[in-house]
Amino acid sequence: MALVTAITDHYSRGNLLARLHAALCDDGVDPAHPTMETLAPYDQFHGRGMEATRELADAMPARPSDHILDVGSGIGGPARFVASRFGCRVTGLDLTPEFCDVARRLTKLLGLDDQVVFDAGDALAMPFGDASFDGAYSMNVSMNIADKAGLYREFHRVLKPGAWLLLSELAQGDAGGPDYPTPWASTADASFLATADATRHGLAEAGFDIVRLDNTIDKSRAFADRSRAAVARGEKPPHRAVMLMHGEIAKPAMANVARALEDGRLIPIEIVARKR
Numbered sequence: 023m024a025l026v027t028a029i030t031d032h033y034s035r036g037n038l039l040a041r042l043h044a045a046l047c048d049d050g051v052d053p054a055h056p057t058m059e060t061l062a063p064y065d066q067f068h069g070r071g072m073e074a075t076r077e078l079a080d081a082m083p084a085r086p087s088d089h090i091l092d093v094g095s096g097i098g099g100p101a102r103f104v105a106s107r108f109g110c111r112v113t114g115l116d117l118t119p120e121f122c123d124v125a126r127r128l129t130k131l132l133g134l135d136d137q138v139v140f141d142a143g144d145a146l147a148m149p150f151g152d153a154s155f156d157g158a159y160s161m162n163v164s165m166n167i168a169d170k171a172g173l174y175r176e177f178h179r180v181l182k183p184g185a186w187l188l189l190s191e192l193a194q195g196d197a198g199g200p201d202y203p204t205p206w207a208s209t210a211d212a213s214f215l216a217t218a219d220a221t222r223h224g225l226a227e228a229g230f231d232i233v234r235l236d237n238t239i240d241k242s243r244a245f246a247d248r249s250r251a252a253v254a255r256g257e258k259p260p261h262r263a264v265m266l267m268h269g270e271i272a273k274p275a276m277a278n279v280a281r282a283l284e285d286g287r288l289i290p291i292e293i294v295a296r297k298r
């Protein structure tokens with residue numbers, strides 16, 4: 023319970039909707055009429071933002087009749103994108119109640135609330151029946167979850183036989199852990215990084231076949247170069263979710279991740295797996 027509170031306190035600072043409205047107004051966007059594009063700098067709360075979500079969606083063999091699960095759905099950007107791209111239903115599950123509230127509000131504003139719903143809850147005790155989903159994905163969430171075997175067991179339980187699982191996350195490299203804060207944890211106590219090998223073995227052990235596991239560091243570097251170039255031109259950086267969510271700790275948190283990616287302490291990975 024102490025860990026759950028540490029995680030939700032880290033993510034939830036209150037007044038998120040008001041802060042998002044202010045950010046949208048500053049962008050010249052009417053907060054009552056946002057679009058997927060105008061929300062994208064804020065509602066894609068993971069490295070490389072919408073670019074990474076599009077790539078993950080490219081790897082999803084999703085169909086309009088599918089019901090897909092997003093674990094650790096944040097304020098719902100990836101879930102809305104996937105639902106709108108495939109015309110399918112998406113259920114988001116997130117530990118942070120404020121994120122679920124904001125996710126529902128934004129989803130209604132975008133007219134997607136008949137396709138996308140959000141439940142507040144723990145990925146280690148998913149409030150869903152066995153074999154409920156045709157596919158599942160999770161973006162930058164497992165770093166908050168110590169019990170990886172429990173997480174993979176829950177994915178396996180709620181997926182139908184043969185269903186796909188896509189994960190995009192940061193793995194532990196060879197050279198020690200990152201400095202803190204990071205965007206997912208204020209201190210090392212709430213951060214649980216696994217190596218890519220441990221992730222591969224854990225998923226196999228839980229009953230998944232690994233279709234592929236990619237190191238996407240080159241994409242992270244290219245995105246960082248483009249962001250720096252945008253700022254040098256006097257533009258806003260393309261990815262502003264960490265600043266929106268975390269306020270004053272955003273700058274050191276992003277700098278710590280950038281350094282750890284550069285020196286191999288963190289490795290961005292994408293995994294495509296299938297339930298056996």
Ligand SMILES: C[S@@+](CC[C@H](N)C(=O)[O-])C[C@H]1O[C@@H](n2cnc3c(N)ncnc32)[C@H](O)[C@@H]1O
Nearest residue numbers: 066067068094095096116117118144145161166
């Ligand atoms: C870095 S954010 C990513 C949000 C979203 N996946 C995205 O990419 O926009 C991590 C999210 O994981 C959620 N989370 C952390 N631990 C969780 C758990 N045990 N169960 C469900 N959600 C969890 C947090 O509340 C937070 O919203």
